[in-house]
Amino acid sequence: MLRTSALALAMLSASASAASTLPKNVIFFIGDGMGPAYTTAYRYYQADSEVGQVTPTVFDRLMLGSASTFPHDDTVVTDSAASATALATGVKSYNGAIGVDEHKQPLDSMLVEAKRLGWQTGIVSTSQVNHATPASFVAHAELRSQYDVIAEQYYSRRLQENQPLVDVILGGGQRYFPMQHDGLGQSMVAWGYQYTDSLAQLDSLTRTPAMGLFADKGLEYAIDSEHPHRLSAMVSTALRLFEGSKQPFFMLVEGSEIDWCGHGNDIACAMKEMDDFAKALEVAEAYAKRHGDTLVVFTADHSTGGLTLGSNGEYQWDAKVVKQVSASLPTIQKAILNQPAAEMAKTLTRYVEFAFTEPELARLASVNQDKEALYWALSEIISDRSYTGWTTSGHDAIDVPVGAMGPQSQRFVGHHDNIDLSKQLTEIIQAQR
Numbered sequence: 001m002l003r004t005s006a007l008a009l010a011m012l013s014a015s016a017s018a019a020s021t022l023p024k025n026v027i028f029f030i031g032d033g034m035g036p037a038y039t040t041a042y043r044y045y046q047a048d049s050e051v052g053q054v055t056p057t058v059f060d061r062l063m064l065g066s067a068s069t070f071p072h073d074d075t076v077v078t079d080s081a082a083s084a085t086a087l088a089t090g091v092k093s094y095n096g097a098i099g100v101d102e103h104k105q106p107l108d109s110m111l112v113e114a115k116r117l118g119w120q121t122g123i124v125s126t127s128q129v130n131h132a133t134p135a136s137f138v139a140h141a142e143l144r145s146q147y148d149v150i151a152e153q154y155y156s157r158r159l160q161e162n163q164p165l166v167d168v169i170l171g172g173g174q175r176y177f178p179m180q181h182d183g184l185g186q187s188m189v190a191w192g193y194q195y196t197d198s199l200a201q202l203d204s205l206t207r208t209p210a211m212g213l214f215a216d217k218g219l220e221y222a223i224d225s226e227h228p229h230r231l232s233a234m235v236s237t238a239l240r241l242f243e244g245s246k247q248p249f250f251m252l253v254e255g256s257e258i259d260w261c262g263h264g265n266d267i268a269c270a271m272k273e274m275d276d277f278a279k280a281l282e283v284a285e286a287y288a289k290r291h292g293d294t295l296v297v298f299t300a301d302h303s304t305g306g307l308t309l310g311s312n313g314e315y316q317w318d319a320k321v322v323k324q325v326s327a328s329l330p331t332i333q334k335a336i337l338n339q340p341a342a343e344m345a346k347t348l349t350r351y352v353e354f355a356f357t358e359p360e361l362a363r364l365a366s367v368n369q370d371k372e373a374l375y376w377a378l379s380e381i382i383s384d385r386s387y388t389g390w391t392t393s394g395h396d397a398i399d400v401p402v403g404a405m406g407p408q409s410q411r412f413v414g415h416h417d418n419i420d421l422s423k424q425l426t427e428i429i430q431a432q433r
C-alpha cells in the first residue's frame, strides 16, 4: 500500500516537472487530408488479420484530442491553404491564402518565430516543398497557385543576411528550384546549400543548410514508388542534420499525398501514404523518447473525401481487399485504358490480387475508352469490395485528430480549434526565449 502511494507520488512529481519543462525542439506533423477515418482505417489496415489482433498504431499511442478546421468564411469546409495558414500562424484566412490574413496582409509563422529566436528550421513534405501546407510556414502569397513567388521566398526571405530562413528543405519541386545557370536552386547551392536530387543519396547531406528535391513536383505515390518510406527516410535525415547542432530546431513534416489519394477516392493509395506518415511519426517518437527534450505534435489540416469505413448497408470494412491492390488508381487506369477486354483482365492481375468478377470486368470494358469514367469505375469497384465509403472528391468539415508527446504535450489534451493549436505551439517556442 505504502509502496503504491510512494510510486504514485513519484509519478505525480515526474509528470508535474514534465508539465513545467519546456521542450528544446518542436516537430509538427500535419497529415494533409488525414481525418479520423484515415487514422482508424490505418489501424485495421496494419493489423495482422490472420491473427485477428488489433494493435494500437503510433496515432493511437499519441492521440490526445481533436481540432476543428473551419476557414474564415461561411463554407465550414476549408482548403489546405487556409488551414495551413491557420496552423502556421494562428490566424484564420480565406481559402487559397498562403501566410496572409483576410486582408492579404502578411502573417508570421511559428517557423519564422523559431528562426527569430535562433533555432534551426526544417520543412519536409512529400508534395513539392512550396505546396500550400509547407508554403504557409515559410512564405506569403495571395494565392496558393503562385508557386514561383512562393519558391523564391524560401531563398530570399531571410531574417539575417547570413542565415537561411529554412535550414533543411526536403521534398519535391525540382521545377520550382531550377539548377541551371541563374536558376533559383543554383543560386541556393552557390549561397551554401548542400543539395541532392536522389532519395538514395540522402546520406550525402552532411550539414545545414541542406536541400533535397526528389521529383519535378510531388513525389511519386508511396504505393507506386520503389521508396515507399520516403517521408520517414527524409525525417530521419533531417533529424541527423539537426542533431549535429547545439541549437534547438523546429521542423514541419507534411504527409501531403494522403489528401491526393483522398481526392481520388483511392483507399489503397491513401493507406500506403498513411503507412509512410506513420513510419515518419514513429521516427520522431523514437527520437523524442531517446532525447526527452523534444515535443512532437501531430494533426491534420482537414479531412478529404468524406472517407468512412462500412458502406452499402454491410457491417464490415475489409482491409484485406485494400492490401490486395498494389498500385494507385491512376497507374492502373493508365495500364488498362483502351485495352481489349481479354488483355485488360490479364493486365489487372499485375496490380490487383483478387479476381475481378465477370460483371466487374464487363463494367470496366464498357468504359475503358473514357479515362475519367474508367477511373471512377475502378474506384467504385475497389471501394465496394472493401466496404469503403466516400461522399465527395473534395474536402469535408469533419474534426481532425490531435496527438502529442514530450514536454508540454498536455496542452493538447481535449478539443481545440486549429488556430489554438498554432497559438499553443508558438507560445511554447517563444517561452524558450
Ligand SMILES: [Zn+2]
Pocket: 033, 080, 259, 260, 263, 304, 395
Ligand atoms: Zn486537398
